[in-house]
Amino acid sequence: MIVAENITKTYENGAKGLDSVTLRINQGEFVFVVGSSGSGKTTFVRMLLKEIEPTEGTLIVNGENLCALTPKQIPFYRRRMGVVFQDFRLLSNKTVYENVAFAMQILGAPSRDIRRNVPSVLALVGLQRKAKAFPNQLSGGEQQRTSLARAIVNKPPLLLADEPTGNLDPDTAWEIVSLLDDINGRGTTVVVATHAKDIVDQMKKRVITLRNGVIVRDIEKGGYSDEL
Amino acid sequence: MSFRFFIYIVSEAVRSLIKNRIMTIASVLTLGLCLFIVSMSFMLAANLDYMLFQMGSRMGISVYLRADLSEFSRHALESEILAIPHVTNVEYVSAEDALGRFRDQLSDNTSQNGPTVLDGLENDNPLPASFVLNIESVNYWDFVENELNKLKDQGIENVALGKQAANYLNTLNNVLRVVSLVIILGLGVISMVIIFNTIRLAVNGRKTEINIMKYVGATDAFIRGPFIIEGVLIGVIGAGIPLLISYPMYDPVLSLLVRVLLVRGFEFRSHVYIFSVLITLCLVLGITIGVASSITSIRRHLKV
Numbered sequence A: 001m002i003v004a005e006n007i008t009k010t011y012e013n014g015a016k017g018l019d020s021v022t023l024r025i026n027q028g029e030f031v032f033v034v035g036s037s038g039s040g041k042t043t044f045v046r047m048l049l050k051e052i053e054p055t056e057g058t059l060i061v062n063g064e065n066l067c068a069l070t071p072k073q074i075p076f077y078r079r080r081m082g083v084v085f086q087d088f089r090l091l092s093n094k095t096v097y098e099n100v101a102f103a104m105q106i107l108g109a110p111s112r113d114i115r116r117n118v119p120s121v122l123a124l125v126g127l128q129r130k131a132k133a134f135p136n137q138l139s140g141g142e143q144q145r146t147s148l149a150r151a152i153v154n155k156p157p158l159l160l161a162d163e164p165t166g167n168l169d170p171d172t173a174w175e176i177v178s179l180l181d182d183i184n185g186r187g188t189t190v191v192v193a194t195h196a197k198d199i200v201d202q203m204k205k206r207v208i209t210l211r212n213g214v215i216v217r218d219i220e221k222g223g224y225s226d227e228l
Numbered sequence B: 001m002s003f004r005f006f007i008y009i010v011s012e013a014v015r016s017l018i019k020n021r022i023m024t025i026a027s028v029l030t031l032g033l034c035l036f037i038v039s040m041s042f043m044l045a046a047n048l049d050y051m052l053f054q055m056g057s058r059m060g061i062s063v064y065l066r067a068d069l070s071e072f073s074r075h076a077l078e079s080e081i082l083a084i085p086h087v088t089n090v091e092y093v094s095a096e097d098a099l100g101r102f103r104d105q106l107s108d109n110t111s112q113n114g115p116t117v118l119d120g121l122e123n124d125n126p127l128p129a130s131f132v133l134n135i136e137s138v139n140y141w142d143f144v145e146n147e148l149n150k151l152k153d154q155g156i157e158n159v160a161l162g163k164q165a166a167n168y169l170n171t172l173n174n175v176l177r178v179v180s181l182v183i184i185l186g187l188g189v190i191s192m193v194i195i196f197n198t199i200r201l202a203v204n205g206r207k208t209e210i211n212i213m214k215y216v217g218a219t220d221a222f223i224r225g226p227f228i229i230e231g232v233l234i235g236v237i238g239a240g241i242p243l244l245i246s247y248p249m250y251d252p253v254l255s256l257l258v259r260v261l262l263v264r265g266f267e268f269r270s271h272v273y274i275f276s277v278l279i280t281l282c283l284v285l286g287i288t289i290g291v292a293s294s295i296t297s298i299r300r301h302l303k304v
């Protein structure tokens, strides 16, 4: 699903976001990408979104070589992944339902499909009762669940999350992570960049640890701070 | 492009125009003012042009003939003149006719009957015979004059053109064109800057939305669409207002023209003629300015 070979990202100011990273993530995997601040997690996620390009190396996602993708193909490439951020990024003037439906509307989905898919995704994240609420009437966890619903409503095979629990208290963070686990259980590949030590330790999923843009550890069923 | 897509884009555009209404009004007003001046100067220029055109065919060129010209040479000269391109008509006015006309004019002006100063001139007529010719339009005035001068040794005494009036109109027309062009260009640039900023505000106000659209995989056309339509709408409204205002102003403008120029007897362009050109012109200019400013604005502020 994701094959990276020696990818390096050198920013314009000379900072190295990633330094010769080689990894492989298979379909259906659940992967944590961890590391201290500035280690390159966001750089990796943005690269998968084709927001930035590797300065060296090759990156293949969903069978697409990202370096060969033309600007016109990028939107279609992005339709096959969902993404969740720390700051939710919901539209404040739209309800929960509308925020989720929006992701289908802008891809031109027929309203019949929208009326069928949105409620079922809202049920999946446990928000069916809040469909008519606006984001400012929701708790942080509910907002993140809304953004999660939006990320998966188009049924992408890959879900990316950059610090999805960064703004949430531990209990709420757990709710979100178990939702991510559920989604993964339905076959979606999930990549989560995070600082949340407890969660990573308890989930016993694959953990890739970055330090200064380099992979220093990559363990199946690992923890956040296992010794090298 | 599906119908749903179209509806979405238009409603987003309208929503954002209403949200940034101060800037929208400023955009529409400057564009409207610019197009209003375009309309006014077009109204004037089109009619001045038309008057010049009519002058060519109405006001004759008088070709005065030498007194000793034989009838035979006169006929030869007449056909030579007729052969000059753009000459539409040649009329012979004999010395007697000329005197008769002069007398008619005089009595018209003074409304006098009875003997006049002209009595007794029949036997010693001081007026020369002439050809009065009409040409297609004043544009050919110089050309025809040139051709006539070439025929001078075939019995032409003198060529008199009613050129001054035409030159006056022509100069007026040119001044009008230059002045209005400068104003239009200036206002055009100002309205582009204002529209540019209106769209930029719209883009800034929708940063999150654009961001989400980008990650969900909306195409560039979809993301840019509302902003382009905003430019189109500003263009259409900015074109509609001056058209609505200038339509009832056409007749007053014409009577002002008549009063300022002290001309009479000219036909003017019809409402239909003027406004079919103006509607097209204003819409094309308005939409072009609107869309051009939004495209520049989006390109700068929206990296999708």
Ligand SMILES: Nc1ncnc2c1ncn2[C@@H]1O[C@H](COP(=O)(O)OP(=O)(O)OP(=O)(O)O)[C@@H](O)[C@H]1O
Residues within 6 Å of the ligand: A011, A012, A013, A015, A016, A017, A018, A035, A036, A037, A038, A039, A040, A041, A042, A043, A044
């Ligand atoms: N746009 C940018 N321009 C220049 N340097 C950048 C840019 N983005 C990131 N960097 C640098 O690249 C390195 C990796 O940054 P990145 O944002 O990927 O870290 P991170 O692991 O996501 O950190 P955090 O946990 O704080 O989010 C850092 O040294 C950072 O300063």
Ligand SMILES: [Mg+2]
Residues within 6 Å of the ligand: A041, A042, A043, A162
């Ligand atoms: Mg980060």
